[in-house]
Amino acid sequence: MPLIHLTNARVIDPASKRDEAAGELFIRDGVFIARPSALALKKAKVVNAGGLVAAPGLVDVHVHFREPGQTHKETIETGSRAAAAGGFTSVICMPNTAPVADNTGTIQLIKDSAARSSCIHVYPTGCITVGMKGQALAPIGSLKRAGVVAITDDGDCVQSNELMRRACEYAQMFDLPLMDHCQDHSMTVGAVMNEGALSLKLGLKGWPNAAEDLIVARNCILSEYTGAHIHMQHVSSGNSVEILRRAKARGLRVTGEATPHHIALTEQGVATYDTHFKMNPPLRTEADRLAIIAGIKDGTLDILATDHAPHTPDEKDREFDLAPNGILGLETALAVSLDILVRKNKLKLATLVDLWTRKPASLFKLPAGTLAEGAPADLVLFDPDAEWTYDAKAGFSKSRNSPWHGQKLRGRVRSTYVSGKLIYHAGTFVAR
């Protein structure tokens, strides 16, 4: 593979503490390398980044690529393209496929499909319990051998405290973190939006933040009791942020993620029964939104993740109660998080890059998230100020369910490299 010499780049790599206004990067044989000899550089392919930000390929630990079984919504191929277009080069897939990923065969199937069709690195998760039914432990050791990087029952949060406790103990043998969608089901039967004054007015069944807070607290207690690493997915409640903050202050092995939608939007989006604002956990109040941003700023929430959840237009075009939960996230995540965190809340650009790269990669031990020498040359070039209008219909996901469709966004990916290969550039895919 020829040497690539990237010049004139705003290099940001928190993992190797680089933040340079006009930096250079060198790529050969799929990895970043140190500055080669002058002779070698003469033969290099020079890529002038034109002052764009050059950051490690982004890492999203929470996506739904719907394969196997729900390929009408998304496939690993289309999902990976949406990811690359959004600057992501490594993703962790949730196991709520059909069948669910509670067995090694399904994990192998996902890995085979990714090897065939994905343009980025795809890492599977396995279920905590058989069938995600919350009744018996899945073959966690075998799942680990098959290659999962974490276990989770995704939207079907394990309700039994006893079973969750045993899962924590058992998973530790394999150094597997548990990811938990924190939701007490007994309090959320039929719930479709945040519970509060607005749900009362709209006559929609409310999902109280207490149902999240209880499980976040439960997980902190179980993490302390067992020593397991429990990662709280898409924290939506301000109280949950505070519970996590106190647990971390006591040194517990708990971490948390926030989604772009929970930092950018509130339950007000539901006021016209628009199903593109229906997700689980639901969008909550302005106070919750601000508490999540504060949690990101003080490190209580460790990382950002999209919860990219494709559903077809037909599935979303329904009565609010009957539409499925979830929205797309990969193609808008960078722009939305730049806007909310960097422009509106004064987070440093390098800190935002950290939230999307080094930190998620390190939480789940992925070989990603850095521009350091020897690391896989996964790279994104983006213009943090470029304005564009997001057209979900013209996006790369198989689905279109985004609340940002038709909106003007700021911050756009120019190029994405995976293992040293340019795969996406200026709106089009370069042949694999």
Next chain:
Amino acid sequence: MSWTRRHLLTLEELSLAEIEQIHTTATAFKKILGRSVKKVPALRGKTIVNLFLEPSTRTRMAFDMAAKRLSADVISFDAASSSTTKGETLRDTAENIAALGADMIVIRHNCAGSPLYLSKILGIPVINAGDGSHEHPTQGLLDTFTMKEHLGTLKGRRIVILGDILFSRVARSNIHALVKFGADVTLCGPATLVPRPLETLGVKVSHDLRSALADAEVVMLLRIQHERQTATMFPSLGEYTSMFGLNKTRASWLHPKAIIMHPGPINRGVEIDSDLADGDRSVILEQVTNGIAVRMACLYLCAGGSPEAVTPTA
């Protein structure tokens, strides 16, 4: 002032003037209903489809009757006998109805927001006949119409809505209308069914029946919807009745001229004693009768009829 809306989806979005306009039109239609020939040709040649995807007797019959009094052709659509049981989506069902040439759809659906959803899809007027726990605008209109007949103005009047507010679309529509009229509204019932944040709608919330009923001029009872409630909402119907059921003693706390209302169907002996439901302070059947005139007004106005054209002597 002319009527500009094509749809009737909520009372939240109506102005006070629009509500008054419906009431004025309903008054004119009510006079027509008192004549020997109760029919007017206002909607002759129009077809109205009653799309009732949830059980209903009173509302459906009243809409049926109202449409027929306006000389419209009416087709009623039953959830049980329709393609919705075969998995047809609401969009497809509604688009088919429009394709058949319906001029207006009246929809009852157990999902909140469904009428709004249809109004965005269809090119014909959509009338909300009750959507989940959200709104039941024609009920709110007929209830306030009935109150005005008895009380005159509603401004400053003490009105109590008692019972299951959480699941009640009737309560929500009444609240929006009464707040616009400037009434002094108190919601009362068990804390599980009358949550405190309802105060954000501009009303008071009380869990003390005696102080809530004291000197109230209207008490509107709501049916305890035991088919919707899980076991966690209150211990038993018996305890509900003992704590919040309206009986003779409790009715004596009301203003001497107070009226008793109920949108039906009544659970006799649960939220109200039979004596009171059938007593001379009860206006429950007047509500039903007024429901026809009010619904005639809604159908007429949303079909493009002008309020001035309805003259009682016509």
